Every structure is written in C-alpha cells, then in structure tokens.
Amino acid sequence: MNLTLKVWRQENADDPGHFEVYMAQDISPDMSFLEMLDIVNEYIIADDGEPIAFDSDCREGICGACSMVINGVPHGGQQGTTACQLHMRHFCSGDTVTIEPWRATAFPVHRDLIVDRTSFERIQQAGGFISVRTGSVPDANATLVPKGDADLAMDAAQCIGCGACVAACKNASAMLFVAAKVSHLSLVPQGQPERERRAIAMVKQMDKEGFGNCTVTGACEAVCPKEISIDFIGRLNREYGRAILKKGNA
Amino acid sequence: MVAKKKTAKSKVKTSVNKSSRNSADSMNVSSRAKKPFSLKPNIPPGPISEKWEKHKFNLKLVTPANKRKFEIIVVGSGLAGASSAATLAELGYNVKCFCYQDSPRRAHSIAAQGGINAAKNYQNDGDSVYRLFYDTVKGGDYRSREANVYRLAQVSVDIIDQCSAQGVPFAREYGGLLANRSFGGAQVSRTFYARGQTGQQLLLGAYSALNRQIGLGKVKMHCRTEMLDIVLVNGHAKGIVVRDMVTGKISRHSAHAVVLATGGYGNAFFLSTNAKGCNVTATFRAYKRGAGFANPCYTQIHPTCIPVSGSHQSKLTLMSESLRNDGRVWVPKDKKVAEKIRRGELKPSDVSEENRDYYLESKYPSFGNLVPRDLASRNAKEVCDEGRGVVASGLGVYLDFTDAIERLGENTVRERYGNLFDMYEKITGTNAYQNPMTIYPAVHYTMGGLWVDYNLMSNLPGLFAIGEANFSDHGANRLGASALMQGLADGYFVLPYTIGQYLAEIGEGDRPSLDDPAFISVQDEVECRINTMLSIKGERTPTSFHRELGQIMWDKCGMERNKTQLQEAIKLIPRLRQEFWSNLKIPGENASLNQSLERAGRVADFLEFGELMCRDALQREESCGGHFRSEHQTTEGEAKRNDDDFSYVSAWEYMGENKNPKLHKEPLKYEEVKMTQRNYK
Numbered sequence: 052m053n054l055t056l057k058v059w060r061q062e063n064a065d066d067p068g069h070f071e072v073y074m075a076q077d078i079s080p081d082m083s084f085l086e087m088l089d090i091v092n093e094y095i096i097a098d099d100g101e102p103i104a105f106d107s108d109c110r111e112g113i114c115g116a117c118s119m120v121i122n123g124v125p126h127g128g129q130q131g132t133t134a135c136q137l138h139m140r141h142f143c144s145g146d147t148v149t150i151e152p153w154r155a156t157a158f159p160v161h162r163d164l165i166v167d168r169t170s171f172e173r174i175q176q177a178g179g180f181i182s183v184r185t186g187s188v189p190d191a192n193a194t195l196v197p198k199g200d201a202d203l204a205m206d207a208a209q210c211i212g213c214g215a216c217v218a219a220c221k222n223a224s225a226m227l228f229v230a231a232k233v234s235h236l237s238l239v240p241q242g243q244p245e246r247e248r249r250a251i252a253m254v255k256q257m258d259k260e261g262f263g264n265c266t267v268t269g270a271c272e273a274v275c276p277k278e279i280s281i282d283f284i285g286r287l288n289r290e291y292g293r294a295i296l297k298k299g300n301a
Numbered sequence: 302m303v304a305k306k307k308t309a310k311s312k313v314k315t316s317v318n319k320s321s322r323n324s325a326d327s328m329n330v331s332s333r334a335k336k337p338f339s340l341k342p343n344i345p346p347g348p349i350s351e352k353w354e355k356h357k358f359n360l361k362l363v364t365p366a367n368k369r370k371f372e373i374i375v376v377g378s379g380l381a382g383a384s385s386a387a388t389l390a391e392l393g394y395n396v397k398c399f400c401y402q403d404s405p406r407r408a409h410s411i412a413a414q415g416g417i418n419a420a421k422n423y424q425n426d427g428d429s430v431y432r433l434f435y436d437t438v439k440g441g442d443y444r445s446r447e448a449n450v451y452r453l454a455q456v457s458v459d460i461i462d463q464c465s466a467q468g469v470p471f472a473r474e475y476g477g478l479l480a481n482r483s484f485g486g487a488q489v490s491r492t493f494y495a496r497g498q499t500g501q502q503l504l505l506g507a508y509s510a511l512n513r514q515i516g517l518g519k520v521k522m523h524c525r526t527e528m529l530d531i532v533l534v535n536g537h538a539k540g541i542v543v544r545d546m547v548t549g550k551i552s553r554h555s556a557h558a559v560v561l562a563t564g565g566y567g568n569a570f571f572l573s574t575n576a577k578g579c580n581v582t583a584t585f586r587a588y589k590r591g592a593g594f595a596n597p598c599y600t601q602i603h604p605t606c607i608p609v610s611g612s613h614q615s616k617l618t619l620m621s622e623s624l625r626n627d628g629r630v631w632v633p634k635d636k637k638v639a640e641k642i643r644r645g646e647l648k649p650s651d652v653s654e655e656n657r658d659y660y661l662e663s664k665y666p667s668f669g670n671l672v673p674r675d676l677a678s679r680n681a682k683e684v685c686d687e688g689r690g691v692v693a694s695g696l697g698v699y700l701d702f703t704d705a706i707e708r709l710g711e712n713t714v715r716e717r718y719g720n721l722f723d724m725y726e727k728i729t730g731t732n733a734y735q736n737p738m739t740i741y742p743a744v745h746y747t748m749g750g751l752w753v754d755y756n757l758m759s760n761l762p763g764l765f766a767i768g769e770a771n772f773s774d775h776g777a778n779r780l781g782a783s784a785l786m787q788g789l790a791d792g793y794f795v796l797p798y799t800i801g802q803y804l805a806e807i808g809e810g811d812r813p814s815l816d817d818p819a820f821i822s823v824q825d826e827v828e829c830r831i832n833t834m835l836s837i838k839g840e841r842t843p844t845s846f847h848r849e850l851g852q853i854m855w856d857k858c859g860m861e862r863n864k865t866q867l868q869e870a871i872k873l874i875p876r877l878r879q880e881f882w883s884n885l886k887i888p889g890e891n892a893s894l895n896q897s898l899e900r901a902g903r904v905a906d907f908l909e910f911g912e913l914m915c916r917d918a919l920q921r922e923e924s925c926g927g928h929f930r931s932e933h934q935t936t937e938g939e940a941k942r943n944d945d946d947f948s949y950v951s952a953w954e955y956m957g958e959n960k961n962p963k964l965h966k967e968p969l970k971y972e973e974v975k976m977t978q979r980n981y982k
C-alpha cells in the first residue's frame with residue numbers, strides 16, 4: 052500500500068518545528084508502524100535527507116520507549132497497543148497519516164518525535180520505592196500477600212512509563228502514571244511503612260514538574276497501552292487525602 | 302603495589318595521583334602498559350558448598366568510612382546494572398551509572414516474560430540448591446564453571462526475598478504465599494513469575510532501589526549516554542569515554558573501578574528477540590583493550606518465535622516457551638502439501654491427521670514437544686530445509702492448540718495463554734484459537750561474554766562484567782528463567798562483595814585524573830573514529846550493512862555450523878567491513894541527536910565481533926549446547942561433545958588490527974557432577 056505521511060520535524064528544543072510530507076510506498080500490511088518508518092528513513096537517507104528521529108527499543112510493547120501521536124491519538128488508537136505493536140494492516144492504501152511527538156510542557160522535544168521524559172524519572176526518585184537494603188529482608192513467604200491485593204497491585208504495576216496518558220490529556224496531567232505507581236506500592240503490605248510519605252512526595256514532584264491538573268476526562272485511560280484503569284486515579288486521590296490527614300502537607 | 306598505595310594521600314576528586322607511578326609511567330598510553338594476558342579463575346579451595354562462605358570471609362573489606370572515598374562506574378541499568386548500582390550505593394560507594402535509553406527502566410531486561418528460578422523449594426517437590434546447581438551444569442552441557450554455578454544456586458534464594466521486599470508483585474496463591482510454575486522442562490516447580498512480564502516487574506524493583514539512591518545523591522545517573530570506549534591506566538580499568546546522545550558531546554569519566562553490565566550481543570545476527578539498541582560495543586571495546594572475550598560462539602536460539610514476515614523485518618518476537626506445554630508442533634508429511642499451504646491453496650485444517658508429521662512427538666517420545674530449546678530449534682530448521690515449512694518464506698512450522706482447546710476448553714487455554722494469543726494476533730493478524738500459530742527459531746540469548754574470574758573481574762584489573770555481558774554460569778546453553786536469576790545474583794549479591802577486594806587492594810588514592818594522558822588519548826581515538834565514519838559519505842546506510850552481516854551470521858554461524866561455512870564467513874565479513882569503511886553513509890553531524898551515527902558505531906563493532914564469533918565456532922570441533930557443528934553429531938543426529946579435547950572455556954585475546962586473535966583456554970574440571978551425554982529420547 053502507499054501512504055502519505057505528515058511528520059513533525061524539529062531539529063532541537065529551540066527549533067519551532069514544522070510538518071514535512073513524505074510518501075511511504077510499497078508498504079506491506081505485515082509491517083509494524085515503526086518498520087514502516089524504518090523504510091521511509093532509508094529512503095530519506097538515500098535522498099540525502101535527515102531521517103526522522105523516534106524512540107524505540109524493545110519493539111514488543113513493554114519498554115515504553117516508543118512515543119508518537121498518530122492521527123491525533125497517542126500510539127495510534129488501537130486498544131491496548133503501543134506504536135511499536137501497531138501494524139500497517141490497520142491502514143488503507145491512500146491514507147494520509149499525521150505523526151507528531153508527545154506534546155506537553157513537562158516533555159520538551161529533543162528532536163522530531165523524541166521527547167525528554169526525565170520529569171517521570173524525578174517523580175519516581177522522589178518516592179517511588181520501598182526502602183529496603185539489599186540482604187536485610189525477611190524470607191519472601193514471611194509476608195503473606197492476599198492474592199486479590201497482589202493481582203490489583205500487578206494491574207497497576209503494568210504501567211510502562213510511556214507518557215501516552217500525558218500526551219492524550221488536554222491538561223497534560225500525569226495523574227494516571229502517578230496513580231499507577233503509587234497504587235502498586237500502597238497495595239502491598241511491604242509498601243505500608245512509607246505509604247503516606249510516598250504519596251505526598253510523588254504528587255509534590257509531579258506538580259513541580261509542570262504537569263496539569265486532572266479533570267477526569269478519561270482520555271488517559273483510553274490511550275493507555277497497558278489499559279491502566281482510571282479507578283487508580285480515584286485511589287491516588289484517596290491515598291493523597293489520607294496522607295495529608297495523617298501527616299500534614301510535608 | 303598494595304604497599305605503595307597505602308602511602309598515597311587521598312586526593313580523590315581531581316588532582317593527578319601518581320604516587321605509585323613514576324612520571325614515565327604516567328605518560329604511558331593504555332596500550333603500552335598492557336600486562337601479559339593471563340586467566341586465573343581464582344576459585345576458592347574447599348568443598349563446593351563452603352567455597353562462597355569462606356571466600357566472603359577471606360575477601361578484604363573496605364571500611365564503612367572509606368567506602369565514600371571510592372567511585373565506581375556501572376555501565377548498564379538492566380537487572381544486573383541497576384541492582385549492582387543500587388547495592389553499591391547503599392554500601393556507601395559513589396556510583397555513576399550509564400544507559401543508552403532515556404530511562405534505566407527501559408533496559409532490555411524489561412522484555413523477559415517467563416520467570417525467574419530460585420531454589421526455594423516452596424513447593425516441597427524436592428528442589429534444593431544442589432538440584433538447581435546440577436540442572437544448570439547439565440543444562441549448560443558441561444561447559445560452565447562448577448564453583449560459579451553453585452554460588453548462583455545458593456544466592457538464588459536471597460533474590461526472591463529481596464525482590465518481594467521491594468514490592469515486586471509476584472503471582473500468589475489464595476493463601477498469600479508465592480506461586481511457582483515449572484518452566485522449560487524442569488522437573489520441579491521453581492520458577493517465580495509476575496504475569497507474562499516478570500522481567501519488567503523485577504527491573505522495576507531494581508530500578509526503584511536505584512531511584513532511591515539517585516534521590517539520595519549516591520548514584521549519578523546518565524541516561525541517553527553511550528559508552529564508546531574504556532580507559533586503562535597502567536593496565537587497570539579506570540574510566541570510560543561516552544557520548545551524550547542528545548548533544549553529541551564526548552566526555553571522560555574516571556573511577557576506581559568499572560563494571561560492565563551491558564547485556565548480550567544477539568543483535569550480531571541483526572534479527573533477534575533482543576531490543577533494537579542491544580549491542581556489543583562496551584564489551585568489545587574492552588576486548589580491544591585487552592580483556593579476554595570468552596566463548597563468543599555460544600548463542601541460544603529460541604524455538605518459539607514469530608516467523609520473519611518479510612525483508613522489512615526489524616526484530617523478532619518471542620512467544621513464551623510455556624506454549625509448548627499445550628501446543629503441538631507439526632508440519633505436513635508431504636512437501637507438496639506444504640507447497641500448497643505456502644501458496645495459500647490449502648489451509649492447515651485441510652491436512653488430515655495421517656498426513657501430519659508431529660515430528661517432536663515421534664522422534665522424542667518421552668519429552669515430545671517439551672524437548673530442550675536447541676533440539677526443538679534444530680528440528681524445526683531440519684523440516685523446513687526439507688521443504689516442509691508452512692509460511693510463505695518456507696521458514697515456519699505449526700504450533701497447534703486444537704487438541705488443547707478440545708481437551709481443556711477455549712476458556713482454560715485463554716486463561717493460560719490469553720496475553721500471548723493476543724500478542725500473536727496483534728503481530729500476525731491471525732486468531733490462534735481458530736488457526737494454528739506458526740513459529741520459527743530465532744536468536745535469543747548469548748552465553749558468551751567477557752571472561753571473568755570467580756570475583757567477576759576480567760583479566761584486566763578493575764574491570765568487572767556482570768549479567769549477560771559476562772560469559773557467566775550458563776556454559777554452552779542457558780536454562781529458561783535463569784538469566785534473570787544470574788543478573789540479579791551478580792548485581793545484588795556477588796559483585797558488591799567481590800569488588801571490595803580489588804578496591805581494598807588499590808586504596809582510595811588510585812583514581813587517575815581526567816587529564817591523565819591515557820584519558821586524553823582514548824577520547825582522541827573515539828572522536829577520530831566518529832569523524833572518520835561521518836566523512837566517508839558513501840552510499841550505504843548502517844542498517845543495510847547490519848542486515849547483510851546478520852544474514853551471513855545466521856546462514857553460516859547460526860543454528861547449525863560447519864567448517865566450510867565458517868571459513869566462508871571469515872572471508873566474507875572482512876570484505877563487508879572493508880566496504881563499510883569505504884561506502885558508509887551517515888547523514889548529519891556529531892553535534893546533535895543522530896541515530897544513524899549511533900547505529901553506525903554499533904554496526905562497526907558487530908562487523909569485527911561477528912568474525913570473532915565465527916573463529917570461536919570454527920575452533921570448537923565438537924557440538925555442545927547451543928553450538929552445533931554438523932560434523933560432530935551422533936548417528937541419531939544429536940550433538941556430540943568431545944570432553945577430552947574441548948572441556949575448556951575459550952578466551953580470546955585481541956592481537957591488533959588485521960591480526961588473528963589468540964585463543965587461550967581455561968580448563969574446566971568437574972569434581973561434583975559427572976559428565977554424561979544428554980538424552981531426551
């Protein structure tokens with residue numbers, strides 16, 4: 052099939068950026084979206100152009116590196132699918148496809164489709180952990196974890212930190228991401244001692260990074276490739292409220 | 302050397318400390334200071350079960366107050382890198398950690414699906430440290446070091462405790478205890494798992510420990526930073542040269558010791574289940590500076606991957622091994638039927654039962670579809686080579702769940718494998734509840750790596766290698782769910798002890814300044830190489846060279862190898878390398894984010910390393926584990942080891958540009974386990 056691509060090109064953070072049009076020819080329906088871009092890039096190089104820069108690594112939907120808005124939807128709108136797992140059989144010959152980077156103040160563009168997501172890193176460094184020293188821990192079966200709690204914690208822990216939730220949100224809020232991280236650790240018994248501290252520290256850092264407020268539009272849940280439920284946002288709000296009541300705004 | 306160091310004042314941060322070196326010495330560039338190549342495994346004496354305890358007691362310690370005077374570089378943030386960086390920082394050392402992704406959490410370890418082994422014996426089914434040790438040595442086809450493997454089995458139990466305490470949401474039973482499953486044909490249930498994403502959950506655990514130390518200022522994390530070379534000062538590894546992948550800036554970093562946790566080199570084949578960025582650069586650069594590269598030819602081919610769909614293919618996807626518990630592998634008996642299937646004139650359901658060849662079940666009646674990875678892979682290749690493959694390219698066999706669905710019902714199959722069936726449908730567009738899956742073997746893991754001693758230190762003092770980057774504990778073949786175990790064992794429980802010995806020996810003064818001539822000269826070399834690549838301005842992209850190399854490696858040094866083909870590869874690869882250095886095309890410049898340049902650097906190293914793999918495969922005139930030489934097989938077509946001549950670790954020494962590398966051998970002695978021929982009939 053043949054497609055017309057409208058791709059966001061931006062040399063670096065200071066460049067205002069613009070769209071550029073490319074033709075993607077002889078695309079097989081079995082290709083992944085990123086393989087299609089690989090092919091286009093080989094043509095661009097052959098034409099003495101500079102290839103489209105985009106992040107990817109695992110290409111299996113688990114590392115969270117790939118990050119592009121395809122036709123207005125982060126990861127392209129196939130339910131529960133990252134851009135790297137999106138395949139060309141979902142497109143038709145003749146389609147025009149628009150490709151842009153995540154757009155959010157807290158995710159400045161490095162180049163083309165590559166953004167800087169270190170704001171997510173700092174949120175986790177602020178408190179996204181359970182403080183245990185290597186070797187100083189009890190036997191794993193000494194701490195019983197009810198299966199229901201373990202399963203729910205696992206639902207939250209599936210978040211791959213891609214940032215699509217932020218990109219989809221009109222407020223560029225990171226609530227779904229932070230909710231997933233806080234919920235995972237507050238749902239297991241091991242996470243209890245630092246529960247309040249963690250919630251407060253992570254929310255505080257999130258605000259500091261310039262993410263917007265959550266107005267519960269649900270756009271995040273709709274694009275999340277791991278289908279993290281928006282219920283976790285409710286949980287985060289409760290965790291935070293509870294922490295403030297117990298600890299005061301530290 | 303130790304005595305001299307004691308007199309050194311601690312001028313840790315900046316000033317050049319040459320207390321133990323005369324000034325002529327300090328003018329040395331790395332290569333001149335090279336010590337003669339020697340392999341001392343440093344295996345502690347005594348009964349195998351006591352070696353590690355005794356060794357830990359005998360290791361020198363760095364006192365708590367002194368630890369903060371040491372700086373350690375950890376390259377890599379996968380399971381091995383993140384766990385070691387976090388643990389070293391907890392101990393009080395200052396750590397600098399590097400990874401090429403934008404977050405440590407994206408390291409390739411994230412992709413592991415199946416699980417992690419540990420000798421917990423929680424199921425009371427007869428597992429023990431000894432059994433895990435025994436299985437690993439046997440599974441590795443008697444080509445690993447007994448003492449290391451025993452230690453791995455010993456510390457495996459601590460890993461689960463550690464990860465559980467970090468909040469890793471392992472699968473649980475209703476009573477709240479940890480659940481286990483049997484994996485990869487093991488006779489006991491010792492595998493712990495977290496849905497289909499054990500790797501991600503374990504890595505998030507190690508990453509959270511790392512984050513805590515970053516927050517505390519004990520680890521300085523450098524993401525989107527690629528290590529391009531290693532710096533030796535007087536023969537000791539003392540730092541690295543890196544490229545900032547956003548700005549292109551090349552910089553030097555010095556430390557008291559350097560740890561490489563940079564993963565495996567499966568991407569030498571271009572197509573593999575590894576992440577796109579996986580590379581050999583870090584370990585290969587170390588090799589070129591004098592570190593021994595061990596067993597480079599040992600690669601593991603995984604039997605259940607989604608077949609290649611066309612020449613556009615950028616990587617291959619693994620389908621968990623667990624599918625072979627219920628799926629049946631088959632191809633048509635008749636080549637002509639297979640041809641019709643390939644042309645789309647027949648559907649698999651049109652092939653009647655008596656015209657199907659369930660070749661694993663008929664050939665290996667007792668293990669059937671659950672034979673080890675190498676056998677399952679080789680047999681798939683064999684039937685496809687006979688022209689009986691069932692996908693358009695001819696390279697694919699069926700993995701059929703029809704019987705399982707009849708026997709268990711679709712719901713049970715969905716419960717067991719739902720996420721895998723979904724992933725399969727996403728990639729292929731085929732619903733595997735209605736049609737059999739098609740699978741084909743793909744490169745998955747590399748058992749070879751930097752040679753290390755019992756302390757995980759290479760033959761270059763101060764250079765350590767952990768995780769998939771070392772030649773490790775898996776011999777010629779790794780068992781399922783044992784790589785995660787080894788990465789975390791190395792990172793949490795082994796290296797943090799053993800590195801102390803080296804640091805205590807050298808003393809805190811032994812950290813050269815960044816202005817040491819050795820650092821300057823390595824940086825010059827790195828910059829020169831980048832400029833050379835950029836200035837070629839030829840016609841071919843790095844990817845096109847990589848694909849061509851991958852094809853050579855797969856055809857001639859893949860699942861089955863023989864002398865003629867390996868010799869051909871050793872001729873072809875240098876030619877391709879020559880073309881690379883005269884016809885490479887990289888758009889853009891160094892001083893910006895330039896993915897073509899990143900790729901070119903990695904491909905350049907693969908183009909040299911691939912040849913080393915072939916040389917290693919050529920010298921190993923036997924078949925063992927993942928290394929199958931068609932000249933060395935039993936009359937039944939099974940791998941035939943030659944224990945008399947080849948029970949050694951091969952470790953290669955770099956001898957210089959356009960010179961043949963030199964083979965060194967570390968003999969392997971089996972005192973605990975009796976060597977036997979594998980038999981899965």
Ligand SMILES: Cc1cc2nc3c(=O)[nH]c(=O)nc-3n(C[C@H](O)[C@H](O)[C@H](O)COP(=O)(O)OP(=O)(O)OC[C@H]3O[C@@H](n4cnc5c(N)ncnc54)[C@H](O)[C@@H]3O)c2cc1C
Binds near residue numbers: 575
């Ligand atoms: C699809 C798949 C499934 C698997 N499933 C299982 C399983 O179920 N059980 C199991 O036990 N094993 C499994 N394995 C194997 C296992 O995942 C790996 O062997 C293991 O995770 C390797 O960990 P590591 O820490 O050594 O390296 P990696 O996780 O590969 O990390 C390498 C690190 O080094 C960094 N790096 C590399 N080169 C450079 C450089 N030049 N400069 C700077 N940084 C660099 C990277 O950024 C990364 O942080 C699987 C492997 C694959 C491919």
Ligand code: SF4
Binds near residue numbers: 211215227271275
């Ligand atoms: S919550 Fe979903 S969309 Fe947001 S970062 Fe996590 S996986 Fe990505």
Ligand code: FES
Binds near residue numbers: 133
């Ligand atoms: S590349 Fe890893 S999730 Fe897409």
